[in-house]
Structures are given as structure tokens and as C-alpha cells.
Amino acid sequence: MIRIFKWGYLSLILALIYLPIAVLIVNSFNAAKYGNKWGGFSLQWYQKLFNNDALIEAALNSLTVSIVAASVATVIGTLAAVALHRYDFKGKGLLSSMVFVAMLTPEIVMAIALLIVFITLGISLGFVSLVIAHITFCLPFVIIAVYSRIKDFDMRMLSAAKDLGANELRTFWEVILPLILPAVLSGWLLSFTLSLDDVIVSAFVTGPSYEILPLKVYSMVKVGVSPEVNAISTLLLGISLVLVVVSQLLIKKDH
């Protein structure tokens, strides 16, 4: 009796989470235009998607922004985490708590703040402003991912490298980097996914000349959910899934 209840309860929760997504995926392969009945399997929406130049361009723009933002955030964030760990300086404690504050700041607040900065500095809204904004909200995640790895380091290992004749730079390349690489990569993947599906900040800081996928989809959905949107969502889901699996594997390999 209890077992049946347990299984039923779990199934209900899983259904609540995954049923809408499952419907979306199924509908992306549904030949019928309206998702309330099954019209047979078809790839026509995918075909239509790839013929929709505006949508494809937005997707490529999104990928470009995400790759650039994730990469820059990873480099800056990794160096920041290493510095936070290795050097003692005034205001170190304040700085590390600020990282958490930045991560917890409501997106809408960050969006408005960034917009004000761009306008004040006269940066035109488009690719550059998008990349800067995305780097800003990805940075704390990279710093925390790398820092939580590096703080478990045996510091004496770094002393040993020094003792054996390695200067700061070589110690970083030969000892620190190989050991934090999994955290660096998972920081990159996390940044990439955060950046790829960001709507709120992007909506504020991009201009009409530079369209990106989440915003494009958003504007399409306003007119009604077209099956093309189902198709592109399914593709995005696929990419995210692959990235999640890869980052999990990296973390696992680590232990």
C-alpha cells in the first residue's frame, strides 16, 4: 500500500516536471499544425526552421555571444579565483562576499543597472553591450566553481613547486591549472548555458540591430506558439542536455 503510494507520488512529480516538455518534443515532430491531435510523424517543422533565415541568424548570434561571453568570463573568473585563494590583500573578505551578492542579485536589477551603465558610457546597444552584460552575470558562477575546487588544495603542494624551482607562472601552468581544469570547464559550460537562454538582461541591453534567439522566440510566441518554436526548443534542450552530461562527467572524473 505504502509502496504504491510512494511510486504514485514520485510519478506525479515527474509528470508535473516533464509532461509539458514531453508534449513540446512530441509536437515538434507532429505533422498537424495544432498540437491537440496527432497528425503523424514529420520533420517538416525542422525543415521550416532551417529555411527561416531570421531565426537561424538569431541562433548564430546567440551562439557567438554565448561562446565569447563564456570564454571571457572563464578566463577572468579563473584568474580571480586563483588570486582570491593565493594572495592576501585588504578587502579580500568583502570581495568574496560581493561575488555571492552579485550571483543573488535579481536579474531585473542587474539588467537596469547595466543599461544605465551602457547609456552613461555611450556604448551602443548591440553585440558589445550584450557580451559585456553576459560576462557580468556569468562571472560569479565561474569564480565560485573554480574557487570551491582550489580551496581544497594542499597549499604545501604549491610550496613544493616553488621549492623545486617553479616561479609563479610555471606553478600556475604546471600545477594549478591541470588540477582546476575540470572546474574551469564546468564553469565555462555553466556560463554558456546561462548566457544562451538569458532573456531578461538581454532584452534590456540589446538593440534592434542584433537579434538573439531567446528574444526572437519570445516575440514569435507572442503571436501564438508555432510548431517551429517547438522544433527550436527541442534543439536547445538537446544542446543543454549534452552540456549537462559533459559537465557531470567532468566533475565525476575529478573524484
Added chain:
Amino acid sequence: MTSPRPLLSLQGLSKTFGSSRVLNQFDMTIYDGEFFTLLGPSGCGKTTILNMIAGLETSDTGSILLDGQDITGIPAEQRPVNTVFQSYALFPHMTVFDNVAFGLRMAKVAKAEIPARVREALEMVKLNHLADRKPAQLSGGQQQRVAIARAVVNRPKLLLLDESLSALDYKLRQQMQIELKRLQRQLGITFIYVTHDQEEALSMSDRVVVMNNGRVQQLGSPREIYENPANLFVARFIGEINQLRGEVVSVESDHTYEVKVEGLQWQLQANHNFTPGTKVHVLLRPEDLRITYIDEDHKDQFLTGTVVERSYKGSTLDSLIRLESGIELTTSEFFNEDDPSFDYRPNQKVAVNWVPGWEVVLPVLQEDDQ
């Protein structure tokens, strides 16, 4: 023997961590090619001294000279000094081979030369067969040996070893002790060795410094330190020792005194100058004590007591004797099957004395009272 050339000189080193003073005006000279040991209880500042010599820790005051050159401000990576760390500190992502090769690569040793040198170092610690393993796949003792190979391979002028044999079993430890001594002679490397293990310190070192609370208690050859401890701390720290109280009765001649111990008068030797009436410690090593049957005619030449316990320790037989005053003495005699004196039973009354002149007599100081 040529007169020893100073290699390293520590001058007035002090270090304070927070509010605790770990080192206080520490001075020390270490000679070229010697095996020098720092011995002292946990937390007395041994690792701190090694770190300062290696350049991994700064001192608040004082300077360090290597080969007559002031290296106080030179960073660790440029000092011709290598360390075998207490915690091994191996690089977990590198194989044993790469760990050992690290220092050679940093020193830009010719690529072709590296494998042979690494093999040679691994040969010395008997780990050639594990060259491809990662540190996590090694036992503690094997990791310790990798750490030794990783430091030795660089042929530094000065090798610092921080309790580097502590994780090894008895047999391997002895092998490594011999191996390290051989290395020291062969390569002419000067060793500064840190250990808790006084037996190891005595058997390996040319000179030993006994430290406590960041201060030198005694500096000397192992023999001097064992046979002539400068104070009660050294006497107690190095080996087991029995402690009796006495009072100087009269001065016989230079360094010879008539001393009253346990109600009897003894003629004792001391390196100190005492006046009659001075209270003294009379210290006796367990192996310097002799147990015999009670001889009624010479009762005034022996302490008398009861056997409390006898324990067989392989090559020696240890006894615990309770004197009439209640003080307990530990004795240690070499095992001899043919000797009837090995028949003492617990509760038996026996006489105890010692080889004249082997006692250590120290003045009683205020801080001695435990």
C-alpha cells in the same frame, strides 16, 4: 680531518605567528657536508626553521647566509635548497616519474638527461617499478620515498628533510637511513633533518640540536647529548631516564662531590660547580643501572627496592623497581641466558646500583618542578 667550512648560517631569526612567538633570536651554523638534526617536541618550531631556510616562510628579524651569501631576500625557487615535506606534497596529477622530473625540468636540464637521472633517483628509493603510478595509488611510505627522490634528484647544496622517514616500517626505515647516509657521503649534500625520533637522530647525525619552545636547549654530537645532557629537558627528551633527588654534602675535588641520595652517600661526578648543601638531580639511564641480590655486608653501597615488573624486550630485559622511598626506577639489561641474575621475580627484594661516573648530576632549578 680538515676543519669544517660553514655552509649555512642562521643569524638572529625570530618569528611570531599572531601572538605566539615561535622563534626567538635563533642562531645556528651548519657545516658543509654534515648531517645536522633538529630534534624537539611537536610545535617547537622545527618546520618553521626549515621553511625559512627554503624561503617558504619569512622571518621577522635576522638573516640567512648560504655559502657566505645573504639569501634572506632570495625567493624559494632560486635557492639551491630542496625540501622533503612533512606532508609529502606530491603533485597528484603527475605520475611518480613526472613528479621526480619536475625539478629537473624547471632547472632546464637537457631533455635527454632527465630520464636517466629520474631512474637513478627512483632506484635509490627502490620505486623504479612504480614510475608510472599516480601518487594516489601509492602507500604512505611509498609517497614519502617519492618525495625524497623528487628532492634528491636536483642535487641541491642543502637538503631539508622534515620527518621524512616517519611513515616507513622499521626495516624500510633502516634501509632508507643507510641509503640517505650513503647519498650524503656520495653527493656531498648537506642534510638538515627534522625528527621526533631521538633514536634516529642519534644514529644518523653528525650533530644534533635539541630545541624547545623555539630555543636551543643543547647543541652537540649525539654522544654528548646522550651522555651529558645540558639540562633536565634534554635529559628527559633523549631516551628514558631515571630521576633521583640528592644534596651535595661536600666537595671532594674538581667535579667530584659527595652527594646524599636516598639516604646514602655517593661519590658522584658532575660538570657543574656545586657548593655543599646544593640540591641536585641525579639522572641515570636504565641501561646504566645494575640489579643484584641483596648483600647484607655492603648494604650502604646499594639502593634497595622491590621488583614490580619484568618485561622481555627482545634483546633486553626491562625491570621496574620500587625503592623503599616509593620512587620507581626502570632498568634495562642485556639479555644473557646463562646469567642467573635473570631469575628475579616480581615482589623479590633486590639491590640496585650503577657504574660509577655514568650518572648525570644537574642543579635543581625552579622551572624543573613539573
